[in-house]
Amino acid sequence: MSTLTTSLLFLSAVISYSTITVSAVSVSSIVSQYGLTNSYNFTFPDQTLNSADANTWINNQWTLYNKKGVDWGNSDLVFSPDPSTSSSTIVRRQESSTSSSKSSTKSKTSSASTSSTTGTGTSTSTATTSVSSPLSTALNGQPPALRVEYPKGSYSKKTGGTQFYANPLTSSNAKVASSSGNSTTSGQYERMMLSYDVWFPTGYAWNQGGKLPGLRGGPDARGCSGGNETDGTTCFSTRLMWRSGGAGEVYAYIPTSQKGFCSQSQVTCNSDYGTSLARGSFSFVTGQWQTIQLLVVLNEVGTANGIVELWYNGIQALQFQNLVLRTSSNLNSVGGLFFSTFFGGDDQSWATPTDQFTYYRNIQLFAGAGQSNLTGAKATKSSAYLNTNLGVWSILGAVMMGLIGMSVL
Numbered sequence: 001m002s003t004l005t006t007s008l009l010f011l012s013a014v015i016s017y018s019t020i021t022v023s024a025v026s027v028s029s030i031v032s033q034y035g036l037t038n039s040y041n042f043t044f045p046d047q048t049l050n051s052a053d054a055n056t057w058i059n060n061q062w063t064l065y066n067k068k069g070v071d072w073g074n075s076d077l078v079f080s081p082d083p084s085t086s087s088s089t090i091v092r093r094q095e096s097s098t099s100s101s102k103s104s105t106k107s108k109t110s111s112a113s114t115s116s117t118t119g120t121g122t123s124t125s126t127a128t129t130s131v132s133s134p135l136s137t138a139l140n141g142q143p144p145a146l147r148v149e150y151p152k153g154s155y156s157k158k159t160g161g162t163q164f165y166a167n168p169l170t171s172s173n174a175k176v177a178s179s180s181g182n183s184t185t186s187g188q189y190e191r192m193m194l195s196y197d198v199w200f201p202t203g204y205a206w207n208q209g210g211k212l213p214g215l216r217g218g219p220d221a222r223g224c225s226g227g228n229e230t231d232g233t234t235c236f237s238t239r240l241m242w243r244s245g246g247a248g249e250v251y252a253y254i255p256t257s258q259k260g261f262c263s264q265s266q267v268t269c270n271s272d273y274g275t276s277l278a279r280g281s282f283s284f285v286t287g288q289w290q291t292i293q294l295l296v297v298l299n300e301v302g303t304a305n306g307i308v309e310l311w312y313n314g315i316q317a318l319q320f321q322n323l324v325l326r327t328s329s330n331l332n333s334v335g336g337l338f339f340s341t342f343f344g345g346d347d348q349s350w351a352t353p354t355d356q357f358t359y360y361r362n363i364q365l366f367a368g369a370g371q372s373n374l375t376g377a378k379a380t381k382s383s384a385y386l387n388t389n390l391g392v393w394s395i396l397g398a399v400m401m402g403l404i405g406m407s408v409l
């Protein structure tokens, strides 16, 4: 009897302990755990901006790679009212409000409410004003959010969505002090975390999937996306993807040739494209802001100890600590924000069935010195295995221990 009581007490104690480990972690605790000593906030305007002005804002404020501006998708970007406080949670607007980059309007407040037909869009219709854009003044005390449009039928191939690379913390003259405690040989940030909020409108049609912003690094700023694979020496990228039904994953362009890597249960390698890490380990939802933190720590060259971790609304959704993100010190930093979002997928089956939008706010980077110092397998030798340090396993373990405890009675 007392043994049973003890066993049950032990079981419940372990379960409640495990539950605590699953509770949300704060950004500041991740920042201090990984020694992310520097940070950068992407500044948002305090009023809505049309496409032309949104591009100017991003170019001037967000420290884009080589000051080159948005790679593509300029006309799919606006700053519009925060969807949580306005009537702008438009699901499937028929009429483009983002054609203004091609129109002559310069007003900073015509922006997202612009509904004029400028004769630029192929599908622009004057008959579908039943769902109107929010008034540009309807900010309700919140700063506007960055809104990305995916025009009906678009998938990959620069047909909808947008892409740009912002590396505010890694300009060529950035020098990371090695006195920070974690040695760095590159003088660059070898660990970085991206944090942002994303909103999918209610009724969002996920179709098969699409890309979402993540991190990238390495001297080749054009590679490691769009089927341009990495050889481990010039670039890596770790974007997010949503898949059918909103299933989430990290979608990585990283070397895959190390033995055993692709056979891990949470790894899905594709021969021509990126690698899916822990697909379905969390799910995006619609009609609310969701917070993402994505951490990347470069591996030691020759050792499979690179780190990719992701927290969804503060709950750890995936953790890989055995990755090869690079095979050469030529790839010497995590560069910054790879804001890359579109439907696809490489063929029409990935296309968005209708005009759709996503929204972003609170975009921040945190960076620190030092490559991973975890103990890892030699990168070229036998497989390192997945480290799934998730609370659910602790709970499972606790239940099993409890059962063992009772069966001993």
Ligand SMILES: *[C@@H]1O[C@H](CO)[C@@H](O)[C@H](O)[C@H]1NC(C)=O
Residues within 6 Å of the ligand: 032, 033, 034, 035, 036, 037, 180, 181, 182, 368, 369, 370, 373
């Ligand atoms: C060094 O990195 C470790 C984790 O890898 C972290 O706990 C520590 O805070 C870092 N130290 C500094 C000074 O950044």
Ligand SMILES: *[C@@H]1O[C@H](CO)[C@@H](O)[C@H](O)[C@H]1NC(C)=O
Residues within 6 Å of the ligand: 039, 040, 041
């Ligand atoms: C970034 O913004 C947050 C809150 O919006 C603020 O607490 C923090 O100090 C800012 N950091 C920098 C580097 O400006």
Ligand SMILES: *[C@@H]1O[C@H](CO)[C@@H](O)[C@H](O)[C@H]1NC(C)=O
Residues within 6 Å of the ligand: 181, 182, 373, 374, 375
């Ligand atoms: C990694 O670095 C941290 C901080 O510099 C240190 O406390 C820790 O012992 C190191 N771990 C290994 C395995 O060397």
Ligand SMILES: *[C@@H]1O[C@H](CO)[C@@H](O)[C@H](O)[C@H]1NC(C)=O
Residues within 6 Å of the ligand: 222, 223, 224, 225, 226, 227, 228
């Ligand atoms: C792929 O690489 C080629 C050649 O370097 C480049 O022209 C092209 O823009 C790259 N594609 C992407 C999506 O980065």
